[in-house]
Amino acid sequence: MTSSEANAGSFTYRLTVALMLAAVALLVLGGCARGRTTASQSWSGVAVVENADGGATAFIGTKEGRLVQLTLASTAGGGQLVQRGRAFGPPEAEGDTAPAFYGTPTVASGRVFVGGYNGVVYSLNAESLSDERTWTVDGNPLAQGIAGGVVPVETPAGLRLVVAASEDSDMGRLYVLDALSLREHCRYPGEGLPGIGQMWTTPNVVEGIAYFGDHDHQVHAVSIDDCVSRWDRPAELGGGVAASPVIVGNDLYVGAFDRTLYAIGRSNGQPRVLLTAESWFWAGAATDGKRIYAPNLDGRLYIYDIASGSPITAAEFDDDDPILSTPVIVDGRVVVASDSGAVRLLDRNGDQLHSISVGDKVRAQLVAVGDIVYVHALDEGVSAFRVLDRFLDDEWERDLDDID
Amino acid sequence: MEFFGLLWDEIITKPMTNSLLLLYVLLAGNLGLAIIAFTVVVRGLTYPLVVRQLRSTRKMQELQPLIKAVNEKYKNNPQERGRQVMSLYKEQGVNPVGCLGPLVIQMPIFIGLFWAINNVLPFTPENLAGLSSKLYSFLPSLDSVVPVNRHFLGMDLALDPVRSGSIIGFALVGFSGISMYVQQKMTQVPSSDPAQMSQQRMMTLMFPVMFGMFSLFFPIGLVIYWVASNAIGIVMQYFITGWGALKPTTASASSGRSRLGPQLPGSLPDKEQVDDGRPEHRTDGQDSGRSDRASDPRARRRPRRNRGRRR
Numbered sequence: 001m002t003s004s005e006a007n008a009g010s011f012t013y014r015l016t017v018a019l020m021l022a023a024v025a026l027l028v029l030g031g032c033a034r035g036r037t038t039a040s041q042s043w044s045g046v047a048v049v050e051n052a053d054g055g056a057t058a059f060i061g062t063k064e065g066r067l068v069q070l071t072l073a074s075t076a077g078g079g080q081l082v083q084r085g086r087a088f089g090p091p092e093a094e095g096d097t098a099p100a101f102y103g104t105p106t107v108a109s110g111r112v113f114v115g116g117y118n119g120v121v122y123s124l125n126a127e128s129l130s131d132e133r134t135w136t137v138d139g140n141p142l143a144q145g146i147a148g149g150v151v152p153v154e155t156p157a158g159l160r161l162v163v164a165a166s167e168d169s170d171m172g173r174l175y176v177l178d179a180l181s182l183r184e185h186c187r188y189p190g191e192g193l194p195g196i197g198q199m200w201t202t203p204n205v206v207e208g209i210a211y212f213g214d215h216d217h218q219v220h221a222v223s224i225d226d227c228v229s230r231w232d233r234p235a236e237l238g239g240g241v242a243a244s245p246v247i248v249g250n251d252l253y254v255g256a257f258d259r260t261l262y263a264i265g266r267s268n269g270q271p272r273v274l275l276t277a278e279s280w281f282w283a284g285a286a287t288d289g290k291r292i293y294a295p296n297l298d299g300r301l302y303i304y305d306i307a308s309g310s311p312i313t314a315a316e317f318d319d320d321d322p323i324l325s326t327p328v329i330v331d332g333r334v335v336v337a338s339d340s341g342a343v344r345l346l347d348r349n350g351d352q353l354h355s356i357s358v359g360d361k362v363r364a365q366l367v368a369v370g371d372i373v374y375v376h377a378l379d380e381g382v383s384a385f386r387v388l389d390r391f392l393d394d395e396w397e398r399d400l401d402d403i404d
Numbered sequence: 405m406e407f408f409g410l411l412w413d414e415i416i417t418k419p420m421t422n423s424l425l426l427l428y429v430l431l432a433g434n435l436g437l438a439i440i441a442f443t444v445v446v447r448g449l450t451y452p453l454v455v456r457q458l459r460s461t462r463k464m465q466e467l468q469p470l471i472k473a474v475n476e477k478y479k480n481n482p483q484e485r486g487r488q489v490m491s492l493y494k495e496q497g498v499n500p501v502g503c504l505g506p507l508v509i510q511m512p513i514f515i516g517l518f519w520a521i522n523n524v525l526p527f528t529p530e531n532l533a534g535l536s537s538k539l540y541s542f543l544p545s546l547d548s549v550v551p552v553n554r555h556f557l558g559m560d561l562a563l564d565p566v567r568s569g570s571i572i573g574f575a576l577v578g579f580s581g582i583s584m585y586v587q588q589k590m591t592q593v594p595s596s597d598p599a600q601m602s603q604q605r606m607m608t609l610m611f612p613v614m615f616g617m618f619s620l621f622f623p624i625g626l627v628i629y630w631v632a633s634n635a636i637g638i639v640m641q642y643f644i645t646g647w648g649a650l651k652p653t654t655a656s657a658s659s660g661r662s663r664l665g666p667q668l669p670g671s672l673p674d675k676e677q678v679d680d681g682r683p684e685h686r687t688d689g690q691d692s693g694r695s696d697r698a699s700d701p702r703a704r705r706r707p708r709r710n711r712g713r714r715r
Contacts, residue, residue, distance in 0.1 A: 041530050102529055117528070147529050169554045169562060198551070200529055215551050239548050242529070257536075258548045280536045280547060297536045324533055363530075 042117065043324075043363035045104030045149075046374035046382060048072070049126070056369075057126070059112050060376055060400060061101025067114055067122070068400050069129055070382070103149030103202055104365055109159050109179060113152060119145020119165055123182055135182040137165055137175070148202035148244070152179055153224060155208070160185060162210050162224055164199035171195035172214055174203065176224045186227035188220070196220065196234075202244045202284075204252070211252050211266075213241025219254060219264055219271070231269035237262055244284035244326075246292065248306055253292045255281020261294050261302060274304050275311040279322070283365070286327040286334065291348065293334050295323035301336055303350050315350030317342070326365035328373060330387040335373045337362035343375055343385060345392050353390045358383050358397075413538070416512055420446075420520035421538045425546045428524070433549065436556025439521060439625055443632040446517055451640065458644045461591065463498045514633075518626065524552055525562040525625045554625070561625035568624060576627045581616030583634030588612070590641045 044061030051057060058070040099116025106113050112126040119142025121135040136142070142165065151162040159179035166172035173195045174188040189195060197216025204211045209230055213219040218234035219241060239258025246253050251263045257280040262271045279298035286293045291312070292304040299320035303312040321339035328335050333353070334346040339361040345354045360379035367374045368387075372395065375383045384395040423445075428438040447454075471489055478485035493499070526532035532551055539546050554561045557572050565573035588608045619627045 041528075100528070169551070169560055200532075217548075240551060242532075257550055259544065278541060282533055282536075297533065322533065322537065363533075 042100035042102050044101040045365040046367045046376050047105040048369045049107045059105040061114050062400050065099045068403055102147040106152050108152035113150040115146030115150045133182050147200035151205050153205050162203050162205050164201055164212050166198040172199035188222045188227040200242045204244050206247050211245045215240040235264045235269040235271045242282050246285050246287045248287055255294050282324050283326045286329050288329045297322040313350050324363040328366045328368040330368050354392050356392050416516035417519050418538050420516045421523045422540050424520050433553050435552050439628050440632045443629050447636040462645055521625050525623050527562045559624050562623050564621050566620050573624050577616050577619040580619045580630045581612040584615050585612040587634055587637050
């Protein structure tokens with residue numbers, strides 16, 4: 001081998017090594033960059049209440065652990081946003097202990113309630129965002145406490161709050177609290193008993209019974225009067241449940257991580273398989289009383305006809321981004337948002353009528369008041385859309401980061 | 405960068421995440437055991453690379469005194485110095501970047517392992533939702549086991565040892581530092597240069613301490629992986645290079661230099677003598693740069709076919 005051949009061979013070798021190093025470095029960088037996108041986020045829906053003066057107030061939980069109050073000119077009327085906002089940051093909001101709000105705030109009896117992922121239920125004066133009261137499980141903050149909403153329920157004994165909280169990654173309980181004092185009324189399972197699975201759900205309370213699922217593949221029906229199960233045994237599904245069940249007639253409908261949408265008898269807790277999707281059912285379904293609209297992480301919206309007892313279609317979209325946001329029904333049309341940031345208006349058969357992008361992932365449940373749909377995206381943008389016949393009309397938008 | 409992120413997901417993260425969950429199913433839903441088994445499997449698959457890397461590193465380290473001597477001899481003639489160093493590498497059959505290749509190939513595997521464990525230990529709803537996109541649709545049974553049971557030996561594997569407050573968690577942090585120290589010590593070849601020795605000693609202590617401190621703030625599941633990975637690494641290294649500097653031999657301790665001895669090119673041991681495509685059996689107690697196993701009585705119990713073959 002001549003010297004020039006040796007040099008050429010050496011150059012090729014070095015080039016190969018350099019290219020290999022560069023390829024691996026790019027791959028690793030890509031992988032690392034991808035990993036960073038899993039930074040902690042949270043997604044609170046928008047709670048809107050009408051005021052006596054005809055205006056309205058919206059409450060939204062933010063990623064920084066703040067509760068933001070927006071004053072609106074009206075809910076379903078002009079939709080004009082009064083350019084005023086206030087933010088309440090709980091004491092824990094400083095540093096890395098800021099509570100993440102995954103559940104939508106609720107308002108009742110002049111108080112606004114929201115549950116934090118730190119396991120704290122916050123109760124504040126809805127007008128002034130002052131007079132803070134808090135509740136934690138047995139007085140302890142929790143690592144993964146509340147990832148659903150706090151449900152206020154009027155009972156003969158007064159206003160109660162129903163909340164699903166997890167003591168750790170394996171164990172959760174349902175708690176019923178007195179709304180004003182935040183004292184515990186009862187819990188399921190009771191004190192001294194082992195808990196059920198971890199819960200990241202908002203219970204659905206109908207006629208004094210709370211229906212909710214857990215990560216141990218079970219769905220429960222518990223009376224909020226005495227925290228006693230109304231079924232002989234919980235409904236056993238094939239996968240974990242994060243969605244809130246919806247109730248139509250004598251059945252509740254809920255999807256699970258085993259890609260299956262179930263109907264469960266309200267009286268006996270017997271589950272039936274309705275359809276199977278290609279990924280998990282994460283968000284709760286919407287219903288118009290005749291059909292179930294169940295979003296899936298495979299990016300489709302599955303439509304099931306209750307009367308005929310058969311699936312109608314799986315509405316597919318241009319992008320196949322996961323749907324983690326619970327859709328809403330407005331005047332017989334469905335509004336659904338996905339991780340692509342697209343907010344879509346569909347007819348009752350799942351055909352797309354119109355689509356608007358809000359720029360970032362939408363994972364918070366959509367909230368409709370009248371013909372206005374409120375959307376909270378992960379970039380902290382809040383938008384209001386009016387549902388017209390075949391269009392979504394952009395009413396206003398606001399960046400919550402701009403509110404001090 | 406998005407393209408490389410997708411590529412990363414498809415060829416590294418997804419296969420590893422699904423494999424880890426499969427092991428979780430096979431091991432009766434015990435995530436701690438699944439992580440340990442997964443680490444054993446991955447380290448086993450990368451064993452040939454590790455062997456090459458360790459041998460190459462060892463050879464390079466052992467040549468350092470010779471290279472130093474060459475550098476000193478030809479310090480005023482850089483061209484000749486380079487030629488002599490290359491000639492030394494050639495004579496010894498050492499590739500100067502030989503240890504780099506296996507190391508580079510292992511890097512994405514270990515980072516992927518890190519992410520796979522992170523993926524199956526979702527601490528927040530968004531982490532769990534993200535896991536759904538990493539599972540293969542042709543393995544529907546995996547959907548039914550998430551979220552996994554994260555408890556092992558009374559610890560929540562998704563929590564860091566500080567938040568967990570578990571004594572076993574803190575013990576694991578200690579083990580991760582100690583095992584790293586042992587592994588580093590085994591790789592080292594004592595230097596004749598006091599300054600280099602002091603630097604070596606500092607690095608050998610500093611890295612495990614830093615690593616232990618980092619471990620305090622990573623999920624315990626990852627700390628288990630590190631401890632298991634280090635333990636396997638120690639075993640591998642023992643069979644390839646012996647205890648190394650952890651148990652200094654009289655010769656190396658007294659001379660404080662490589663067992664090859666500082667010989668300049670030309671007076672070095674004949675390459676054929678140490679690398680004839682068959683296992684070497686040196687009788688002079690010197691290391692061939694390949695392994696200590698020749699002098700280890702246990703080594704003779706195992707067939708040595710195909711070992712030491714050079715391409």
